[in-house]
Amino acid sequence: MSGPLLTLAGVHTHIGAYHILHGVDMAVPRGQLTMLLGRNGAGKTTTLRTIMGLWRASAGMVTFDGQDITQFATPQIARLKVAYVPENMGIFADLTVKENMLLAATKASHARDIDGQRLNWIFGLFPAVEKFWDYPAGKLSGGQKQMLAVARAIVEPRELLIVDEPSKGLAPSIINNMIDAFSQLKAGGVTILLVEQNINFAKRLGDHVAVMDNGRVVHRGSMAAFAEDDALQQSLMGLTL
């Protein structure tokens, strides 16, 4: 199949009494990196959570690899090889780095069962994960946690990697680590969907861009074209750029 890996068609999401998503339409092409941009409160995080089934769409359809997953429970979606890193990173602070990694490896029951080659590759991308292997994850710094969160998400091969604001609060050197990691993953055929506020990060990585405002996708196109069009950036994202 060569259509997009993930599509959202007219997705509405309510959280309690609040109507957050007002008909989101977007597509995430296979093997490429899509950036989801937008102001605070535009509905980016809600969109990711709706894809993961953490909020249930009240209308519309989410399709993954040609399959309607709108009504799927979160674990079912995860088992389609979709990995999600939430904005707060979702690190289990009471568990060690090793235990965090082990939990993400659904087929492993001990750390020694984790694919060693893949683990070494991850250690290469994020040395901190190896260095602090036996430490409680709660003791890591913010940047180290972010690295662990992404490392955990890719401990097994994934079809789709969804990350909410990977660059948030990171030092520039770590941002370079991240960019390197995402590039290598993409080269390995993984489809990636990132939410970003940092336009420079987005420009260096993105193939495609979708911009949200008020619970809708208001612009879709190639990242290259978007990056060059200052006026469009200005009108869509305001002063944050």
Place this chain on the structure above:
Amino acid sequence: MSNTLTASGPAKPAVDFDWKPLLLVPVLALLVLPVIGSPSTWLTLTVAGLAMGMIIFVIASGLTLVFGLMDVLNFGHGVFIALGAFVATTILGVMPGWTASPELWRNLIAVFAAMLVAMAVAGAVGLAFERVLVRPVYGQHLKQILITMGGMIIGEELIKVIWGPQQIPLMLPEGLRGAVIVGDAAIEKFRLLAVLMGGLVFVALAWVLTRTKIGLLIRAGVENSEMVESLGYRIRRLFVAVFVVGSALAGLGGVMWGLYQQTVIPQMGAQVNILIFIVIIIGGLGSTGGALIGALLVGLMANYTGFLAPKVALFSNIALMVAILLWRPRGIYPVANR
């Protein structure tokens, strides 16, 4: 964050255990020693308190995990305590040859048989309880409290229908009666067994929680159940399993409690429930280690005040809870995100 690791730090695990709460139990025990005066009385009371504490821990461990994992506050937990104890009266009742035997191993087999059956029955009823009562009210605290409290009443009344409303004696088998004399202090044999059993349950729980993947999942789920689901695990199945095991443990604790008191009444569940609540609040909702320390404190406190000032025994535990919460408002070992 002050205790963040730096990239240049040593790559060895930092042993940074929060040890202060561990001192609470010995400190409490030593503080009352001069108040009680006689060391032999003190020893008897302390062993009794530790035994009671261990039994309470066995009961409370399931409840605290159930709360931690799914944010479900089960007011009906006490029903499994009473159920376990009453099943034990029946099982021991049909094994008179084994309980009256002078051979200790036969006595122990009778007691263990009663415990196993009690756990099985309590676990099975727990499964039904979760399905029928708890499942429809996930995420609604108010209704959970009301429904599980309703379940508690129904359970208690059904126990009265089956076993009658009256108090029933639950005699210890021949070989477990009586006391061991240590110096001047008489220590009842069963209390030693209870400490041993409670210790075993704690070690087994600790092993499962830290050394197995299921245990990791439970601990991770207590911290952030949404993330566990995002990693592809069905937290509800895990929760049902924990609920059933928790109910079975309450059943086991009920047998031990009944043997400790040597009588059982249908209302015992509600009575013990109150102690359990104090324990899990003290320990930090969702924390097994906290529940152990809380249980030992409550057990000791109950025995010391039972000796010194019996009328205020329950208030002393409430005062203990207040003191702990003033020190750590979320309990001894607060669980992240809870």
Place this chain on the structure above:
Amino acid sequence: MTLNRLLSNDLPRSKLLTAVLLTLFLLLALAPFIAPGVNALSVAAKALIFIVLVASFDLLLGYTGIVSFAHTMFFGIGAYGVAIACSRWDATWLSLGLGIVTALILSLLLALAIGLFSLRVRAIFFAMITLAIASAFQTLASQLSEITGGEDGLNFRLPDMLASGYMYLEQPIFGVSISGRFLTYYILFFAALAMVLALLRIVNSPFGRVLQAIRENEFRAEAIGYRVVVYRTISSVLSALFATMAGVMLALWLRYNGPDTSLSFEIMLDVLLIVVIGGMGTIYGSVIGAVLFVIAQSYLQDLLKLGSDAASGLPWLAALLSPDRWLLWLGVLFVLSVYYFPTGIVGRLRNRAAKL
């Protein structure tokens, strides 16, 4: 309209509900004339007491959304306040008044302490902590026998003007003798009426609206700028004070108080059940629920006995239907009501009226 103001603009909003409320009002107002028998009048008095007790609990459960298991503790404090004062001192109005005031102050302080402590720590602790405290209090009350009379409780005398032997008129009116008993009933009646109206006023005041906002969404209420802890604590204190007054009414009527009469956990369960059946968050629901419940309690047990006798061929069924197992059926009813009937009688009636 005066009536509208009296009801704080919180009208029944359903014709059937209005009719039911009016009927209950008239029944209770004229009970001494309609049912002059001792038992029937006691049922009416008990209904009045439960109306206040349940309505005050609804302020907490229905309007504020927190569960307390210590409501009967305050009920008991009110009853013990009167009982202890009137049994230790002479049966004068002064001792009665002192007993009531002391009880109210004790309830106020206790409720304040519990509220500030447990609501500040975590709202979910409230249910557990109140359960523990209520249980400890009950044990204490039965053990301090020099003060409380222990398990036996206290019998006491009230001022003569309230005694059933004290006649105000030589001739009965409509066949009813105008005695101290008659006066006591009407004291209870007007006290209950005043307190229900006061509670209506509270829940419909700006304060009551904030409570409901907290119940609906604690975080939003806090974000808007309301100190949630303060509002919850005030609500639990008010609720405790009304419960104390219900306890006073109980003591006035029974001239006796003991742990089982006012502190038992069974009463707590009754109150919970009535609130749910009547309709959480509606003071009217407490009124209807309380009256229905008191009547049902007086007659349902007879019904169970009939069933049990009829089922004597099947021992297990007979055991299930035994009047001693009345709590079992109460529990089942309770669980079913929470599931299938969460808005209670008043909610149903109002929904029906809104649809028509």
